[in-house]
Amino acid sequence: MYIVQIASECAPVIKAGGLGDVVYGLSRELEARGNTVEIILPKYDCMRYDHIWGLHEAYRDLWVPWYDAAVHCSVYCGWVHGRLCFFIEPHDNDNFFNRGCYYGCSDDNMRFAFFSKAALEFLLQSNKRPDILHCHDWQTGLVPVMLFEMYKHHGMANQRVCYTIHNFKHQGMGGVETLQATGLNQEAYYFQYDRLQDNFNPFALNFMKGGITYSNFVTTVSPHHAWEARFTDTGYGLGHTLHAFQDKFRGVLNGIDYNVWNPEVDRYIPHYFNQENLEGKAENKKALRDRLLLRHENKPIICYIGRLDDQKGVHLVHHATYHALYRDAQFVLLGSATEASINSHFQHEKRFLNDNPDVHLELGFNEELSHLIYAGADMIVVPSNYEPCGLTQMIGLKYGTVPIVRSVGGLVNTVFDRDFDQDHLPEQRNGYVFHQSDFPALESAMDRAIDLWHQEPKEFQNLIQQGMSYDYSWNYPGKDYIEIYDYIRHKE
Template sequence: MKTMLSDRSGPSSAQAYRQDSEGLRLLFVASEIYPLAKTGGLADVCAALPVAVARLGADVRLVMPGYPQALAHVVAPRIAADLGEVLPGAHVRIIAGRTEDSGLPIWLVECAALYDRVGSPYQDANGADWGDNALRFAVLCHAAARLACDEAGLGWRADVVHANDWHAGLLPLLLRARRAERPKTVFTVHNATFQGNFPLAGAARLGLPGDVLVPDGIEFFGQLSFLKAGVRYADKVTTVSPTYAREIRTSEFGCGLEGLFDARGDDLSGIMNGIDAQVWNPAADRYLPSRYSRHDMAGKRACKTAVQQALALRIDADAPLALFLSRLTSQKMADVLLAQLPGIMQRFPQLQFALHGQGEHALESGFARLAQDYPGRMAVRIGYEEAQAHRLHGGADLLLHGSRFEPCGLTQLYAMRYGTIPVVRRVGGLADSVLDADAEAAAGSADATGFTFDEPTAEAVDAALSRCLDVYGNHPETWTALQQRGMAADFGWGPSARRYASLYATLAPARSMPGRVAPDERAPAQTTVQTTAQTAVPATARRHFASPVSQRGASCSPSCRE
């Protein structure tokens, strides 16, 4: 794809957007950042968190691959630097610009041979992983390391580098190799099942030294692991909810890395993700046919009618409208829902059900066939559209969001923001964000915001859904109270950004972060997992880095490891 770019003449982004020289300089690196590229919640987080941290006084720069859609939509793109051949066959230029929504400065790693392709950031048009993904994201990491250390000559050097998920996992390792005066690193695990595991034989082409290809380094079950590299070599490691930070130290959720997570415990924190409260705001949502707030809910009723009309559901203001808005995968318990949905529809003849998502082909076709059995009551829309997601949250009464594991989850936060009651499994970030309304004392549950269940079974889902529908049909005052609490809760990025700022400040104490939270002010939404481990991992823990027993974690099938 051809993109019109200016040369290096004129003020650089570093000059144009330089903040107080005393402010902490943060380089934020990810494989996708909304709206330049998005395949899931990672892009939303990597768009909103840097903005929230910048508002606290940090000087923030973003780095991501130069996909065609990113080059096409970045504001004021220009060639900032030519890095030459970063790795064999990978000639890189740095394209500087600004993000469309926030205006933050961003550096796009342009390498046409690796990124200028038809498909998603990770897969081709047929849904197959790109065969050179290891090289594609190794190049991202090498380029980001040069930018962080001002080796590109742009006059800006990071104090802290925040790398996200396996795609940026090599970055902490590459920066540690620079030793003196290197930036400190934070590595966030958004989902431990996606590990970026590749053949060890390709390590040399990725620019990796041989001495790290060992169990105490980045070797993992006979492969090299980008995710393990990030966890092993970062100065601080975070996950996206307090509960998930505890869960990944167990064989059920650690995906074979629980020993390493446990060994890094002193440096491992769980900080709950937030949402963009301006984008997800029913009082100002441009996608809704009628806007509303917790002070005036009339618009939500109008949104429900609009959804029923758009999906060819029976127009019925009293019928409970349930929503499933997620990937159609076994992780999201879509297989359980598909099997039990006929029974649910039979037991609750007034219930309406709307599904919007995509995923495994067998599940997509299964739900599509099932919808034909319930005309006027069930609608299935395969795919994902941002505007549709907003409208569904606005019109639905309840969200059904089961997960076998859930690092954080954003859908339940969007739902509560829109007065849509979540029914979720009490796991990961779902456990941290949804408080159960006890069936026998719902009216007295002063903090309740939804309904939860513990086991990933049809029986558990059915019991929680039954409780929810009972309150909907028979206890309208309680239902309204649940809506009000969810809509009043602060799910924005402010609190979480302050906790990240505190974490950055521990790594670069000489830099000013006026908006950070003092250590004694930290709320429970940040949890540090305590063990006796330090960055230099004890020898007694090393043998657990790739334990065959751990590999059998129930939530992590081998296919999730790629």
Template structure:
């Protein structure tokens, strides 16, 4: 009996030992698997870092350089470095934009103190030509877009950087910002105060990179409601809101130790920077800085009581005179846009088709006397478009890509558009597209007649607007009886479909060739669609004979090629003389009217001119 118990005990011990051994082996195996998994994850992470670094090195050198510049600003605000050393570092970044991005790509996650050490040891190179430009503005695509200012600021800034200039943007920190489009958004942990209404007020400073451009966002603390509004414009205290921002921007530039070549201001909203700069700030390290104003139009000017100028530190009595800020029509008020014109070294007016003389005498909205006096510093520039996003040879929204050298894909796009909209699918059918942001200037009865006549010839029409387009709903009701198998009205703007409309259309009807918002005429030419003007109203400046022959290259090309061709004539040419049509289309597709071309060149020439003053 005892021997049996001992045997059972011995077997139990052996089993326990065996199980322990198996458990140890299993734990060792588990540890081995964990080590392998950890090693594999480390390797994956390493490869991801290499991939990210490689991608950033190749494709995002501007973003890395912009991020580094913003870190330099942070070093100044936190008193790590002084203004002089900061200026040297900014010039270093500007002169070494490619190599410095490679060098710093792996350490941008480190603290400012560690980055500072590396900056001080980075080898200096010979100075390159190029300007340091700071935009003080109220819009920038795609973070905050209302009108034509937003794509202009982003498109021009990117083009300027590609040509060796250093560009920064300062914006209000609106509550409605699209922060998903801001890379590396961070709050600068430093106190910053700006002057307004007799006192210094605190602000939060945020920095980030948008489309490769370094952006600083200013957030007021005491006046926190200024930019927490639902809309960007249209409030009774807009003067106070944007005057606060303009003054805060200049205070920030001084605090950060920046010494830009050009302060570029925009429309009336930041025009007050002009007199502020020359009357208050010019002696604070800005001896080499000049002021550039861009006006998208002169329609919105902002007139106010003179005493309100004191809010930002200006002298109301010294400025309320005819050669300064006094409004030309309401002499008891001051005109903020006039301030920008008078106090800027150069004024760029964005227009595709108008000459300087036409703008001064026909579309200046009461500023004609001021613009006439300052005519020599006015420059007209056409808007551009983003040729990387709007290029049929690489467009990801198209079923088949094409180019001027190989147009086969355009027929595929036309059939795809017809299929998508339920139109008859046939390449031989002429398809006319129209994408518009405003129809207020279109004579609907004449347009209705034109559409009816063309549709009787078998022409297909696709109209695209948006629910924000003024007068769209009433226009849709007006055209209700025209709806048939050849007509489609889309009351919602769809970005991907807009690409297909351009690619699938033979002709694009344009309410105006001066399209600074959507740039449809420019995009139409790039996509092989002939831009034809919907010109049913008298020209705003048709009565004015301009002896100023300073047309832009774009204006001359449009006038020589497309401007005198009505829709019926274009349809006839497409049907009866396709070889002539194809030659025009291919020629138009090869023209470069992007931001990098004429628009950017005109701006660089203007910067050069004012720097030489």
């Protein structure tokens, strides 16, 4: 098949979160399965140009209809670690992608409405006719709308769209100006509940709803999160729309890249190890203590790696720090806050705990250090309020770092409680799970893990090895997406 991914991110050249990792990892898996894959991205001024090989102008005069005129664009082409990527650069006074940032501008809705229009115009004018367009999140929600309402009448009637939602919280809103700019125009037609009208604001168009309504198939990034989006407030108001299109909606678990996250080949860790030989993990634990100036004592290291914000259960992250110390464990945190108040709170904690030899708070993000923490820690806490898929628990499993997670989203699909899981045999269980978002629930799960580490070290090692045996690579998700693509290609 010929597949084109249209997205606002692709790691490592453009990465603000997990979306970039998914676009890159899935594309590589699809290519490994014999498909042709291309990726269309905005050409941001702040992206990592050092990760692009052979960047050159591939299409010089792309004129994208916009309002009552057209915007002149150049399309650049280059290879990002083996993936063929096209970067769209508009030449006009709006400077949509020359802002020094990927997101966070007051006109983000118009920036990505333009990108969606430009991506389709590029496919049309360059005579590219992929079998599948795979679009991601609200930024490309208008692609299936414009394909169905406009571009199918200009020679693109055979293209099918798979639309993946990574985070329901951000949906993309627009108004009449979006219709005027893109050429969709017909206000009365699109401001209808069964098309683009937001489910709760009759004066707004919802880009993500448009993606759901007009695409041939919709996925989100884990089976349990697909259920949550339909039946809980995690869908952020789109539950009814998802229910209406339930026949074309399912969850497909994300994968992780075992070329990057693999203790047998990881270039960022000093000692390699695997499921059969865990000696290297013990050596990495010593190296982690040396790096972070933690004392060398017979106690477990519990870690947290990720953003510090409400989604990630930041109140529980804070509590886990002190409960670990209370239980005579060590705690390592690596994360950056998304709000000033949270950042100042953790800066205060860092100063307060600075001289404690059993804790280290690293505020910010350090890719190299994250690998060493995964390799050296004994347990990782993931206490999220909601977690569409979650990558940290899957990486933790690969590195023999036992996950302690809350039972939400993709965490439910990947971590199975050692003591209480009824759906898996004892030899299939791989971590600890708690359900409520309060302190006693977190403490209970942490206590069970710490007690096993101290009292039954052989059983703890068995748990590590059971976790390391799981395959959360792109192998299975790649197979799932191929099946979805085949289904929508042949469905009338």
